Structures are given as C-alpha cells and as structure tokens.
Amino acid sequence: MTLPARKFKNPRARHNFQGRTCSVIAVGSYVPDRVLSNADLEQMVDTSNEWILTRTGIRERRIAAQHQATSDLAVKAARIAMQRAKITPEQIDLIILATITPDMPFPSTACLVQEKIGAMHAAAFDIQAACSGFIYALEIAQQFIMTRTYDTILVIGAEKLSSIINWADRNTCVLFGDGAGAAILRNRPRAHGLLTACMGSDGGRAGLLCMPGGGSAFPPTHETVAAGLHYLRMDGKETFKYAVTAMLAAANEALRRCELDISQIKCVIPHQANRRIIDAVANRLGAKPSQLFVNLDRHGNTSAASVAIALDEAVTSGRIQRGDLVLMIVFGAGLTWGAAVIEW
Ligand SMILES: CC(C)(COP(=O)(O)OP(=O)(O)OC[C@H]1O[C@@H](n2cnc3c(N)ncnc32)[C@H](O)[C@@H]1OP(=O)(O)O)[C@@H](O)C(=O)NCCC(=O)NCCS
Numbered sequence: 001m002t003l004p005a006r007k008f009k010n011p012r013a014r015h016n017f018q019g020r021t022c023s024v025i026a027v028g029s030y031v032p033d034r035v036l037s038n039a040d041l042e043q044m045v046d047t048s049n050e051w052i053l054t055r056t057g058i059r060e061r062r063i064a065a066q067h068q069a070t071s072d073l074a075v076k077a078a079r080i081a082m083q084r085a086k087i088t089p090e091q092i093d094l095i096i097l098a099t100i101t102p103d104m105p106f107p108s109t110a111c112l113v114q115e116k117i118g119a120m121h122a123a124a125f126d127i128q129a130a131c132s133g134f135i136y137a138l139e140i141a142q143q144f145i146m147t148r149t150y151d152t153i154l155v156i157g158a159e160k161l162s163s164i165i166n167w168a169d170r171n172t173c174v175l176f177g178d179g180a181g182a183a184i185l186r187n188r189p190r191a192h193g194l195l196t197a198c199m200g201s202d203g204g205r206a207g208l209l210c211m212p213g214g215g216s217a218f219p220p221t222h223e224t225v226a227a228g229l230h231y232l233r234m235d236g237k238e239t240f241k242y243a244v245t246a247m248l249a250a251a252n253e254a255l256r257r258c259e260l261d262i263s264q265i266k267c268v269i270p271h272q273a274n275r276r277i278i279d280a281v282a283n284r285l286g287a288k289p290s291q292l293f294v295n296l297d298r299h300g301n302t303s304a305a306s307v308a309i310a311l312d313e314a315v316t317s318g319r320i321q322r323g324d325l326v327l328m329i330v331f332g333a334g335l336t337w338g339a340a341v342i343e344w
Contacts (some may be wrong), residue, residue: 015148022145023193024138024342025087025186028080029312030073031062031179031299038174045170052174057275061177061300063162069103071112073180074158077308078117081154085184089117093150095124096141098133098157098304100211100333101164102126113156122154130209131271131332132199133157133304134181135340139197141185153185157304164211166231175273176232177300181308197340198253205242209234209333243273243331244280250339251285251329258341262286265341266324267314271331272296272306281329293319303332320344 003013037060038049052058064073074097082089097110110124129136134157141153158180165173187193213229214220224230247270255262262268268287270278275296282292293314302309307328314320324344331337 019146020148020187021191021193022142022185023188023191025184025188026081026085027181027183027312027315028077028084029179029181029309030076030080031309032064032068032073034063034065035060036063041174044167045173047170047174056175057296058174058300059297062179064160064178068160070099070101070158070160071103071109071116073160073178074109074113074156074182075116077158077180077182078113078154078156081182081184087152087184089119090121091152092119092122092154094144094153095119095122096137096153096155097126098129098137099126099159100128100130100303101160129332129336130334131273131301131303131306132330132336132338134308135197135328135330135338136199138194138340139199142194145185145187151186154182155185156180156182157308159303159305161303164230164232166228171236172232172234175301177302179299179302179305179309181305181312183308192343195341195343196254196257197338198250199338200246200250202335205335208239208335240274240277242335243277246335246337247281247329247331248284250337251281251327254327254339254341260325260341264325265291265327267291267293267320268327269293269307269310269314270329272299272310273301
C-alpha cells in the first residue's frame, strides 16, 4: 500500500501495514482450594445431589476464600501462564481481563492484576461479555498482535461468582463456581494460531440472565439490597434454549469460515454451564464424545473463566498437542455468544 508522503511519521507503517498471525503461547489456570459439593448444597437449600447431577452434570464447584478477590484468582492463573511462556511481567504489553465479578466497579481488575504481577509496561483494561468473555477477549487481543501494535498480551477470564450468588436460591446457587484461566498471546512464526472467532450478541434478551442492582440503573440502596437486586438472576429454561441455538450457530459459522469439518477438530471445548446443553450442541454439531472436553462436573459454571480453565486442563492433560485444531464455543448473559478455532 502506498500512501501520499506527509511531514510526519506514521508508526503503524513500519511493516508496510502487513499483518501477522497470533498464537496462544501458553495457558494457566487456578481454582480455589475450597470444594463445595452437591451434598454440602443439600444442607443449604432444598435440593439433592441427584437433581443437580441429572439436570446439570455438576458434582462440585470451587469457592474462593473470603480474602480472595477476582484479581487474586487471576494473578495465580496469570503467573502459571507466564512461567510456562517463559516471559517476565515486564514483557507484557497489554492485559485484557474478562469478568462479571470485578474486584470493584472501577478501577478495572486488569489494572489491579497489573500491579500485583508487576507488569509495569502494560496497558490494562477489563471487558464484560459474561460467560463469553474469554473468547471476546482473545479476539480483541488478536487484533493488537495481528496489527503489530503489541507483541505480548495476557488474556484472563476470572470470576468470583460466589460473591453475587443468592445462596438461598436453589435455582441458581447450585450452578456456579469460582476460578480463573489465563493465556499468553504472541506471534509464533510459521503457526496459524487463532484462525477465527465469531462473536454475537442479543441485548433484547438481557433480562434472561442479569444482576440488576449496583449499577447506574439501580444504585445500591437499602431497598435494592432488600429486594436482592445485587444477586445474579436467571430464567434457566429460556436461557437453555437460546444457549443451544446460539452455540451451534457460532460453531458452524467458525467451521465454515475455516472450511473445516467437525471431524477435523481434535478437541471441542464448550462453555461449561450444563451437561445437557453441551450434549445437545455436540450432537447437533456431529462431534463425538471423544472430541469433547468437559470439566463441568468439578467446577460448575465459572462464567468468563470457564473455557479458559478447560483449555488449560485440556492442554496439561495432553488432550491437545501442538498443531491440533481446537474449537471453543461460548454463551452467556447479554445475551452473548461466540466460537473460535485455534491451531494449537
Ligand atoms: C437451570 C437449569 C439447570 C434448570 O433445569 P430445568 O430442567 O430447566 O429445570 P426447570 O427450570 O424446569 O425446573 C424444574 C423444577 O426443578 C426445580 N428446581 C430448580 N432448581 C432446583 C434445585 N437446585 N434442586 C431441586 N429442584 C430445583 C424448579 O423449582 C422446578 O420446580 P417446579 O416444576 O416445581 O417449579 C437449566 O434450565 C439450565 O441449565 N439452564 C441454562 C443455564 C445456563 O446455561 N446458564 C448460564 C448461561 S452462561
């Protein structure tokens, strides 16, 4: 591309506007020590292990300690990813953190993580796409690598969902858990890396899954707290229907863009919300059970951390090797959804 000569420097022209690929160099994850089992929940609300297991596939979930905020979970995952990527905190150019449970409304949790890990040269910001957040963050990060704006990006999905759960509401409290997953993104020469990410949203259905209070619409007052507006709320049945349709459409679109058949995918990592959603999507996609990675039974739904933790566990357990094709599919509040194909 030839642009007219002007009397200033355009730093973006250094590589003649040529892009480059973006790879996940390393991943890491962390879940808190405390295990909350279905048997424990039986003591807290009118539920049963049998109901939770057959309706959701969840056996247990991890709950952060009182002193642990989302940034603390994120830092633990980030440190593991940095160590595996053999990078120092000073090398990180940008931190993008996806969460619906930030330490506080502002500053961003990404900035708090920056300070805690000592990434003093990094820019840092949060994104909010609920359970779809990690794929959204990966796709945003990829743009900076592709355009050569940044060389090394830390992407994190982290949640302390236990802080917004109504522990007296059996409809929601059995479903969620805490945790964090992190990825280091860089250009890896001769690797394709992140091939595509399809993202979508439907704000018309925002009311299906939300936390109404605490923001500018319903600032916290005694009344909003008494009405429980600071808790996560969900219409489970409706959310379920949209989850299956949206995840399937996103996955098919991602495969179509890469001219891939599902049989070529080594590992499918769906958002871990409900085993029945995962199976319905997998069946319609034509994915074999052996292609699926599921850790929902141990972690429940950890929202933005969900596929990030699953990706890390799939890699560290040897389910994914370098060169394998991975399909990640997400869905969450917003509504939001997405799918990404990665050449690992
Ligand atoms: C929440 C979910 C597990 C409920 O499963 P379901 O099969 O749709 O169950 P229903 O909502 O029809 O509820 C059936 C009954 O079980 C009851 N129930 C709900 N939670 C229960 C629990 N923890 N223990 C026992 N009974 C429970 C309901 O009160 C209802 O009783 P009723 O028929 O007397 O009213 C399911 O809808 C779901 O997973 N939805 C999507 C969730 C999701 O993906 N959210 C996050 C997106 S990121």
